[in-house]
Amino acid sequence: VDWKDRRMWPTVLPIMLVTFPAAAQYVFWENFRLPFGATFLCLTLLFGEWLDRYIIFWGWTFYPINFVWPTSLVPQALFLDIVLLLSKSFIVTAIVGSMGFSLLLYPNNWVILAQYHQPTEQYGTLMSLADVIGFHNVRTSMPEYIRIIERGTMRTFGKDVVGVA
8 A cells, every 4th residue: 555655656557557448448349339348357457456466465475455455447447438438439539538547547546545645643753654554564675776766766877866757
């Protein structure tokens, strides 16, 4: 949960993920004229993610399920399918639907994330509950270069800091 409120999750994930529902939408629309390819794919993906989370995280390591919930994608997929249903055009769906798919990710998951944005005071420092989970949860060690990239900067050989695109 503590990584889901950072920069990469609401920006990179929907941009990379919209390609799979779009491909499923194309197959369902061209072959069967059914405008629910994206919703079908996102529902099956959500089912597989929950299965993976439950078997891997809870079944093997007893890791708390409320820390590893998958991203909800069904409302975004419904929006994508509704745009295709109303416009019947792949161009309009690619422009309007994919933009809505990406922009709806964070508001859709905000209800689930909101409880982890609550402020708390730990050892004299004000932080969110997501940060507390990140500090108190025992994990495998992470290399320093990943921590630097996670902040949005990466050090070069000349000791300068450059932004990560």
